[in-house]
Amino acid sequence: MSALSLKRPRVRQPRLTSKPQNLEPKNGKDPVEVTCRIKPPDNVDEDHCICAFDLHTVKLIPPATSFAFRNGCGKEQYYKFQHVFNPEATQKQVFDQVAKPLVADLLQGKNGLLFAYGVTGSGKTYTMEGTPDNSGIIQRTLDAIFNTIQDYQAQRCVFMPDHMNGFDIQTEAEAAQERKAFQAQSNVCKTPRTPRQRTVDTPVLDIPMRIPDGSKIDDLNEDNVYAVFVTHIEIYQNYIYDLLDEASGNGQSHRGFQAKVLREDSNHNMYVHGCIEVEVKTPEEALEVMVKGQKRRKVATTNLNLESSRSHSIFSIRVVQAPLDVHGEEVLQEKAALSISQLSLVDLAGSERNSRTRAKGGRVKEAGNINNSLMTLRSCIEVLRENQTGEGHRMVPYRDSKLTHYLKNYFGGEGRIKMIVCINPNAEDYDENQTVMKFAELISEVQIDRATPVAQTELWLPPGRRQANKFFKSIRKKLEEEGENVMNMEMDTSIIYRLAPAWPSLNYTQEDWEGFFDMLKTYMRKRIHCREKAQASLPDKIAHVRTRLLDLEKEIVYLQQENTSLTALYNNVLAKNNSLEDRLFNEEITIENLKKDLVKYNKLEEELKAVLEERDLAKNHEERQKQQMKDGLKRKLRDESEKLRREMMKSLEEREKNLKVKTYQAQVLALQEVLNIKEDVPAFSSLQQELGQPGSSNSKGTSFPSKENCPPEREDYYLRGPAVCDQRYRSSLVDQHDAWLNHCPKQMVPMGTALQPILNTQKVVTNVKKAHLEKNTITNYCLTTQDQDSQGEMETRVYKGDVLPTAGGGSQVVLKDVEVHKQREIQNVGINKSLPKETPRIPTESIQERCSTGIQFLARPGYHSP
Incomplete structure (x- = not known):
């Protein structure tokens, strides 16, 4: 062993590319895989409306109680699926066929979506969650993930959420400090919380004993480290709630939860802002999170006396993986090398008419909101299908519902989509099953862009780093046990990539x-x-x-x-x-x-x-x-x-x-x-005494001058007769010493009107000239006109004015008065000019009447005495 070269050369850290290239061009499309699972019937002896025709086809048989049969459309219908599970299919078969490929994609850095669709009581929740003795898709998915990455998990708190749908990488020292703080909190409460994320150390809820699934995914990159984060949310009445959030909010709340908002990250991926992500290290920790959310979700269902939940449940699993460094010891501190993949497992609420839900009051609104969200999902699928077939180019209405808005990235080609259609074969569910089948047929025709994996080999790191580091650690440990000094020993990992397996033991005897x-x-x-x-x-x-x-x-x-x-x-x-x-x-x-x-x-x-x-x-x-x-x-x-x-x-x-x-x-x-009238008439004498006579005085003491004593300026009174009683005609009595210029037409109609002006040195002209007014003898001006009035009688107007000298040596006329003269016939007065001079004596008894008549007659304007 000492002959081996254990020197480790200095290896330069590889330079990471900012944007990894894709292994495959993004030009292909994959259809949405739709499978059908038929629930075992409640009563085997009753008639069923659906059955499995073969492994890819189901047959729908309309019963006599259905609307289709009563409307004359009672024909058998066939629908094609990717795979059909008969009522005898097990949970293991469903998982291996549907969910296991999505788990493999998840560990390879690809996203996935799996949702169960069907009417209430069709087995959606059983398929997704299962029972303690027969796990569903969620439990088996967690088992398969942790069975695969069990030996390759990163230590807790190495990856921390950045609250913007991403993760940060911490060094081993920072992670140790976070774990220390977590351990200190775990001693205080059973459900500890780190400053930036929530984790679960020991189970808090009593999870029943279950049989774990032994599935394992092959072809795992052993040079990466992995961490698993889970979230559990629900969508209720078009609001998003975090089932792991224990703090109640002040805004829109439901069951003590605060409504969350959807946001878009820097890569245009949708995420729930403020949602708690729990880092789990075992399937039991993940199942604890799921069970806790299920219990909090089912409490409201029990309180509302509903047969099923009226909300959409979404259990998301995110796998974060990062490569080891060139020595295969620590996580590479490059955020660009992170690979984040997500698998969303959706349990949709039941799709059915309000009459089947037996909802009343506020429950009707809940059922309406559920149906609206499912109708929005159907509308999005229809628009996608029309756009792909070239029949339309409309915008997909993802924002009309929180469900479709949250799942928008999957339909946009950011992951693989699968759907399980759960069917209840009871005859009473035929009409609802027919609607579900039509939607399944529609969504199976939609093509989704194929997600392309990221090329991990572009990091230019040699493969097998983890195994090489493990091998040299074992050698170092063995040498240390043998007493060798390994303090300054350096290991060379390059020989791992060019030599055969380790040398066999050289100890032998003659016999062997x-x-x-x-x-x-x-x-x-x-x-x-x-x-x-x-x-x-x-x-x-x-x-x-x-x-x-x-x-x-x-x-x-x-x-x-x-x-x-x-x-x-x-x-x-x-x-x-x-x-x-x-x-x-x-x-x-x-x-x-x-x-x-x-x-x-x-x-x-x-x-x-x-x-x-x-x-x-x-x-x-x-x-x-x-x-x-x-x-x-x-x-x-x-x-x-x-x-x-x-x-x-x-x-x-x-x-x-x-x-x-x-x-x-x-x-x-x-x-x-x-x-x-003679003066000796008694009635006239009394009137004369009352009014007064010329030369005598009346009862008031006023004396009237006689004709002999009349002054010269009033001599015309006795020459022309009495004046009119109206005061405005007094101006007709002009001053005899003034010189007048009378401007009148050539022909005048003679009129016997009273108060004709008598002008002194009067000059009559028909056309006024400048020379007429320049004479100093002319002091007054008179303009006479004649015309018919509105009643056809002749009317004479006399305009009077003064002739005044101007500053320039000329003259000007200033009009200051106008007189109107009319002649009317005398009526109701017995005056006859042809009477003889000796008129018969008027009876005394009619004097007062005739006097009153004469006064009225004389009071009329325009009268001229004969």
């Missing part, structure tokens, strides 16, 4: 010489065979190395060219950066100058603002003084106006009083002239 010689010959033959095999494979290895060298040389040339171009680009960028820095420096100087100018402008602005404020204050003071002066003048003007108004009102009242007396006098005289 022949046997020893035969053993040496056998050993030498093996060595010669290994040498010949190595020599035969040498050309291939040399060719492979040459090909690799050529590829490396090409890569070097390409990298040199790329380096040259990048260097030139870097120089250009550097020059541009320098110019930009110079420009930046100049701009900074400009900014500093602008800042100084800005300070000056701000100071100047403040000074101008101060001056402006002073001017505004002075202006406001002046405006206040002006306003006060204006208010004072307004008050003074208001007082003077009020004083003048009172004086004018007083004068106006006196004038109206005098005018009223004169009007009454004129009426009396008019009545006397019209009616020829």
Whole structure:
């Protein structure tokens, strides 16, 4: 043994590639594998609606109580499957046929999905979970995994979840510290928890005695270390809950759980954020997690008096594997070398009508949500099928349901999908089974992209590192037992990859010489065979190395060219950066100058603002003084106006009083002239006394002037007759000393209206010229027009105004009055101009009546006395 070379050379760590290449091109597709399992009938003597026709076909027979039979569609139907399990099939057969290939893919770094589909009571939960004495798919899957990786597991806490659907690799020292903290917590509580993950050390729940499965997966990479993590979630009413979460939340909660959210990691894989992942080292630890979640899930089912759970259960197993270093001792501290694979085992809720669930009240909503999620799953399958057949290019509605959103990556080609259709052969389930069969037929036609494994050999690590390290450790231990000094001994693992098996023992005696010689010959033959095999494979290895060298040389040339171009680009960028820095420096100087100018402008602005404020204050003071002066003048003007108004009102009242007396006098005289009433008539005398006569006084003391005593300006009163009683016609009595310019048409219709103006030195013109107004003798202007009114009678309008001189030496006319004259016929008055001068005496008894008639007649405007 001492002759062996135990020197270990220094081996350089291989460089890992950032993105491993795939072994196979991603151009193939695999169909969804659908198998059917028929549940044993509850009563063998009753009629059954389904049976196994052969290993790949089932026959559906409509019973007389089904809707299809009553509608006239009672034909037998056949459906094809990947495999059909008859009622006599065992759990072991189902696992070996369906789940074991998925376990092999899981250990090789591939993802997988297996879900059970069917109506309530069809055996889905039994197929997935089984019983204590007859394990289901989940228990057998865990047994197969740990049977395979039992000798290749990493120590606890070497792989830690990073809470972003990934894992971190810890060194042995860090892992030991984590385990120490875990052990300290495990002494306090039965279910300890590490700071970043939850683990289970000893079983907490009482798991019944079970018969483990002895399945084992071949072709395992022995140079890797493995760790298993499990999660258990459920989807209830389109919300996701973690069955391992013991803390109750404040938000949307169910059975004391807080609703979780779905997120997408950096590789576009969906995961449940905040979900607890438990690292397990034995099948019992994993089953404890599963049983605990099952119990918490079944409590609500019992409380709600339901025959089955109204939620989807998903039990996920994630296997994390990483290669050992070149010496085969420690885990390679490269996160890029990690391989994470996941197997999701889904137990879907029963698909059936609400009438079969016997749900009432809030349970109807639960059944509706379950059916909606299953319908969304069916819609996604239909869209996938249409897109693959070229009939449509629609977007798959994964986000319409939490179930399909969580399983989106599997349907996108990130793993292998299998489905177990569980069927209850009872006749009463025919209609529901027919719907399940149609969905199974639909999903079997969907093609999923084939997942490609990652090439582990691209790490350029020699195979057999673990066994070589184990071999040399055993040699070192043996030498140490023999008393050899192995403290500074180095081991050379290179000889493991080129020599035959270890030398046999050289101790022999004379008696067993022949046997020893035969053993040496056998050993030498093996060595010669290994040498010949190595020599035969040498050309291939040399060719492979040459090909690799050529590829490396090409890569070097390409990298040199790329380096040259990048260097030139870097120089250009550097020059541009320098110019930009110079420009930046100049701009900074400009900014500093602008800042100084800005300070000056701000100071100047403040000074101008101060001056402006002073001017505004002075202006406001002046405006206040002006306003006060204006208010004072307004008050003074208001007082003077009020004083003048009172004086004018007083004068106006006196004038109206005098005018009223004169009007009454004129009426009396008019009545006397019209009616020829003598003064000795008693009634007229009393009226004359009341109103007054010219030269006499009335009862109020007012005297009326006689014709002889009348002043010259009122002489026209006795020449033309009495004035109209309306006060606005008093302006017709013009001043006789004014010179008027009468502007009237050529032809005027003669009208006998009263109050015709008598103009002094009147000049009548039909066309006014400038020379007429420039004469100093003209002081007044009169415009006369004639037209018919609305009743067809003639109307005369007289516009009067003053002629005033202007500043330029001319004249202007300012109109200030208008008079309207009309002539109406006299009615209801017995006046006859052809009567003789001696008129019969009017009876005394009709004097008052005639006087009242005459007063009414004279009060009408536009009347001219005859």
